[in-house]
Amino acid sequence: MALFQPVMTLRGHTSTVYALAFGRWFGRRVLASGSYDSTVKLWDLDAGREASTLSGHAASVSALSFAPHHGVLATASNDHRVRLWRVWRPIQRVGLYTPGGKAAYPSSVLMNALPAQIAGCKEIVLCTPPNKAGGVSPAILVAADLLGVRQVFKLGGSQAIAALAYGTETVPRVSKLFGAGNRWVTAAKLVAASRGLAAIDLPAGPTELLLISDESAPPAFLAADMIAQAEHAEDSASVLLTTSERVAIAVLAELQRQLAPLPTRAMVEESLRRYGLIALVENLDQAVAFSNEYAPEHLGIMTTDPHAVLAGITNAGSVFLGPWSAQPAGDYAAGTNHVLPTGGFAAMYGPLSTESFGRKLQVQELSETGLAGLRQAVGTLAMSEGLPGHRAAIEARFEQGTQPIDHRARSANGEGEEQANA
Secondary structure, three states, rough: OOOOOOOOOOOOOOOOEEEEEEEEOOOOEEEEEOOOOOOEEEEEEOOEEEEEEOOOOOOEEEEEEEEEOEEEEEEEEEEOOEEEEEEEEEEOOOEEEOOOOOOOOOHHHHHHHHHHHOOOOOOOEEEEEEOOOOOOHHHHHHHHHHHOEEEEEEEEEHHHHHHHHHHOOOOOOOOOOEEEHHHHHHHHHHHHHHHHOOOOOOOOOOEEEEEEEEEEEEEEHHHHHHHHHHHHOOOEEEEEEEOOOHHHHHHHHHHHHOOOOOOHHHHHHHHHHHHHHEEEEHHHHHHHHHHHHHHHEEEEEEEOEEEEEEEEOOOOOEEEEEEOHHHHHHHHOOOOOOOOOOHHHHHHOOOEEEEEEEEEEEEEOOOHHHHHHHHHHHHHHHHHHOOOOHHHHHHHHOOOOOOEEEEHHHHOOOOHHHHHHH
């Protein structure tokens, strides 16, 4: 037994049907069909017959779409009068900076090199500072090797950014700089961009975390996230805004308990002393307003309804919803990128992504008919702006005897070969 049985046979087009769309047309179920014969037919499915034929396209119909609440059918044609599209092109040579002075960050190699490879960058140059022993962490070198990064330089700080931006006898000059670093690295990237030496991904300096919580948040989770952020460096910021005084007091106690056995305790305590904060807010709206002004790199939301709070967030680098969305998961394995804007720059920059390693070229292709349709509008705007040469560039194409020769058409009928022999 067949699973499907034909209910209607629709005939009427004189060429191949290229596009179909189902919808409702003034309350009736209809099917629209577009064909290479440049017509669109509307079929009344309730009555089982053709309802209307729409013509006017100069070429085959390529797409159809209904606007169900307005009784509107949109059509697109392949008449190629005006074609607009965008083409992806990777940046050919990029420079990646991976921190490595106080700690090794092989994850930063992954976060930068993987999207660069996906984007199609042909040449990837990596700089990382030496450790206290004067070497480079094997973990960083292994990560680079696994990803096929063959140009790795033991070079850190602002001098590494300068080498990548200007180029040296050994370090090739790159077109764009990527990666997080300390305040000096970030400042150097901004200087390089301001001087037109290289583009940058985003300002990614000392790390920061803002937590928003209500009474429902587990104090142990909040304290653990603050510690995880603070152990990056002495200038890492860890801030908690909560509507609950009980939670605030409990987090203070949890910080002391969890810090006691931690090998990085001294680092964390110094960071919390300088840039740590636990503050009470009257309500979550107040916390959201502060967050949008602060524009944190990492934003953790541990409330009864974190999605409701997220709806009010406009500025943040990476957001972690609910008690189980631990910030270190985003650093390493959740699938998001951990290279993020800091210092309030999340108000204007987004996270690092594959798109950061390339750009889109916009392309336009107009036929004579297409340009004729824009002729008056372009001319009017050009003259209103005092640019008569712009208008003349359009008008020159319509003067007698100035039309380009269609070599493809001439070749098709043999005239091209005759002209060449002549």
